[in-house]
Amino acid sequence: MIAAQAPLREFTAGFARDRIAVAAFATLCLILLAAIGAPLVSPQDPYNLAQLDIFDSKLAPGAKAGAGFTFWLGSDDQGRDMFSAILYGLRISLGVGTLSTVVALALGMAVGLTSAYAGGWLDNLLMRVVDLQLSFPSILIALVLLAVVGQGVDKIVIALIFVQWAYYARTVRGAALSEKRREYVDAARVMAFSARRIVFRHILPNVLPPLIVVATVQVAHAIALEATLSFLGLGMPITSPSLGLLISNGFAHLLSGRYWISFFPGVALLITIVAINLVGDRLRDVLNPRLASHYGA
Amino acid sequence: MLSFAIRRLLQSMLVLFVMSALVFVGVYAIGNPVDILINPQADQAEIAAATRALGLDQPLWRQYWNFIIGAFTGDLGKSFAANIPAVRLIFERMPATLELALAAMVIAVLLGIPLGLWAGLKPDSVSGRAIMAGSILGFSLPTFWVGLMLIMVFSVWLGWLPPTGRGETVMVLGVPVSFLTWDGLAHLFMPALNLALFKLSLLIRLTRAGTREALAQDYVRFARAKGLSMERVVRVHVLKNIMIPIVTVTGLEFGSVIAFAIVTETIFAWPGMGKLLIDSINVLDRPVIVAYLLIIVLIFVLINLLVDLAYTALDPRVRLAGRST
Numbered sequence: 001m002i003a004a005q006a007p008l009r010e011f012t013a014g015f016a017r018d019r020i021a022v023a024a025f026a027t028l029c030l031i032l033l034a035a036i037g038a039p040l041v042s043p044q045d046p047y048n049l050a051q052l053d054i055f056d057s058k059l060a061p062g063a064k065a066g067a068g069f070t071f072w073l074g075s076d077d078q079g080r081d082m083f084s085a086i087l088y089g090l091r092i093s094l095g096v097g098t099l100s101t102v103v104a105l106a107l108g109m110a111v112g113l114t115s116a117y118a119g120g121w122l123d124n125l126l127m128r129v130v131d132l133q134l135s136f137p138s139i140l141i142a143l144v145l146l147a148v149v150g151q152g153v154d155k156i157v158i159a160l161i162f163v164q165w166a167y168y169a170r171t172v173r174g175a176a177l178s179e180k181r182r183e184y185v186d187a188a189r190v191m192a193f194s195a196r197r198i199v200f201r202h203i204l205p206n207v208l209p210p211l212i213v214v215a216t217v218q219v220a221h222a223i224a225l226e227a228t229l230s231f232l233g234l235g236m237p238i239t240s241p242s243l244g245l246l247i248s249n250g251f252a253h254l255l256s257g258r259y260w261i262s263f264f265p266g267v268a269l270l271i272t273i274v275a276i277n278l279v280g281d282r283l284r285d286v287l288n289p290r291l292a293s294h295y296g297a
Numbered sequence: 298m299l300s301f302a303i304r305r306l307l308q309s310m311l312v313l314f315v316m317s318a319l320v321f322v323g324v325y326a327i328g329n330p331v332d333i334l335i336n337p338q339a340d341q342a343e344i345a346a347a348t349r350a351l352g353l354d355q356p357l358w359r360q361y362w363n364f365i366i367g368a369f370t371g372d373l374g375k376s377f378a379a380n381i382p383a384v385r386l387i388f389e390r391m392p393a394t395l396e397l398a399l400a401a402m403v404i405a406v407l408l409g410i411p412l413g414l415w416a417g418l419k420p421d422s423v424s425g426r427a428i429m430a431g432s433i434l435g436f437s438l439p440t441f442w443v444g445l446m447l448i449m450v451f452s453v454w455l456g457w458l459p460p461t462g463r464g465e466t467v468m469v470l471g472v473p474v475s476f477l478t479w480d481g482l483a484h485l486f487m488p489a490l491n492l493a494l495f496k497l498s499l500l501i502r503l504t505r506a507g508t509r510e511a512l513a514q515d516y517v518r519f520a521r522a523k524g525l526s527m528e529r530v531v532r533v534h535v536l537k538n539i540m541i542p543i544v545t546v547t548g549l550e551f552g553s554v555i556a557f558a559i560v561t562e563t564i565f566a567w568p569g570m571g572k573l574l575i576d577s578i579n580v581l582d583r584p585v586i587v588a589y590l591l592i593i594v595l596i597f598v599l600i601n602l603l604v605d606l607a608y609t610a611l612d613p614r615v616r617l618a619g620r621s622t
Contacts, residue, residue, distance in 0.1 A: 137553040148323045266442035273437045
């Protein structure tokens with residue numbers, strides 16, 4: 001908390017002390033740039049049928065395409081360049097993961113703050129719901145939800161939000177409860193500020209920084225969960241091929257030895273998740289020195 | 298202790314009831330299964346007859362009422378697709394899932410605790426760091442992708458292990474198990490390893506953190522000062538103290554292993570109840586989906602209850618804290 005209010009320079013210096021975290025951050029930036037600039041970077045628009053050539057299908061990594069460029073990561077059964085498909089898939093995976101986490105964070109925060117500030121039966125009810133949900137694994141909840149509402153990009157975002165909000169609600173409530181006992185909240189009350197003002201202007205800013213760190217790591221979880229659901233055939237529709245769906249498509253070709261259709265999207269997924277996790281871990285350590293000494297470097 | 302147990306039991310039953318209502322209403326809100334099950338050329342009369350036969354023409358509350366009455370007698374409806382009782386279908390598949398989940402837990406515990414202990418005792422050594430790096434990787438690797446890669450390496454490239462299925466089983470006490478035959482063991486190894494990976498990483502981290510915390514305590518320093526060997530200190534003083542959280546987490550995680558088996562079973566075509574769930578979702582076989590969810594909710598509630606009770610019995614501090622509230 002103290003570090004969070006210290007100058008930005010000190011924060012960056014603290015972050016930069018861990019070389020692995022810096023490398024992870026650089027990788028993450030590169031991935032983000034590649035995903036955002038996918039139409040510029042990729043040699044082919046993988047979903048423009050006019051650019052696909054069936055004679056290029058199932059080529060091994062390094063083979064030349066009919067159009068002149070090289071399939072560095074091979075091609076799939078429709079002659080689609082895997083490298084391009086991965087870049088476009090990253091866009092979808094990152095987009096869905098980030099969007100659902102941000103909405104879940106906002107929702108969880110609202111519930112958590114309400115619960116902490118209202119107390120009483122409302123607090124009790126909300127926290128029982130949270131407990132109930134958190135006692136089941138997220139994959140099971142997401143599966144059931146998708147089985148009920150059906151497929152689609154919007155549906156999977158809803159499922160991912162639904163899976164994550166309870167976690168934030170509990171974290172925010174805990175943090176807000178401990179903040180509520182601080183002197184500055186008493187002072188604000190003495191000054192007869194409204195409850196809304198105290199919650200949003202006094203408690204929220206103090207609860208937010210550690211929460212954003214938690215959310216960073218949660219984006220990785222959301223991406224992994226989306227990929228898993230898509231692999232099971234309950235996530236993304238074919239019109240929005242995320243990394244999980246690419247891996248799923250490659251599954252059929254795996255047994256005939258064409259590993260690259262599944263392998264490379266998985267590697268991209270893995271690198272993204274590891275990079276996010278490393279950056280998130282480091283952020284947590286820098287923002288909260290007490291935790292850092294507890295868990296070690 | 299007894300009043301705590303009774304209160305906890307009532308709580309569990311309430312959870313079960315709430316979940317059953319949620320699951321029922323949720324699942325029965327999906328499209329019309331008649332469309333999928335009946336011949337597309339069927340006329341109106343045939344569709345109406347099929348709807349009536351499946352009990353889908355009655356109001357939702359009526360269907361739920363019948364369902365609850367049935368649930369108490371162990372009858373959760375007939376599978377639309379297989380036309381046999383849903384509960385029987387799931388119980389037929391359950392041994393395969395339980396065997397897989399147990400095998401995964403055994404792998405995770407047998408590897409995770411020693412590795413975590415080592416990483417906790419020698420946090421700065423190369424091996425300790427390598428173990429931790431491995432556990433970070435284990436957390437980050439998407440389980441389903443690891444499964445695919447296992448198949449690629451061990452089945453496609455090396456040809457050592459069969460990629461899918463359960464293999465030969467032997468009946469033990471009326472339950473088919475596969476770990477007693479070579480063929481079954483070969484089929485079991487990859488899925489179990491795949492399923493174990495995440496829990497293995499978790500156990501490594503948990504054991505390491507516990508060990509490091511315990512090593513800094515006064516009683517460990519005192520034991521060392523008394524002249525006890527490091528080996529004895531670790532075995533008697535450290536391990537004993539970190540075992541309570543480890544046992545708790547291992548117990549609690551068993552439920553999630555069963556849930557995650559859905560993914561592993563789908564990859565390796567392991568004929569367990571997780572694969573049954575995915576197949577049933579794909580054909581909208583509602584009774585099976587509902588029965589699966591209720592049974593898994595029951596498993597979860599039971600595990601939570603048992604772990605809570607065991608924890609209270611093991612750790613006097615919890616008991617005292619419970620009494621004061």
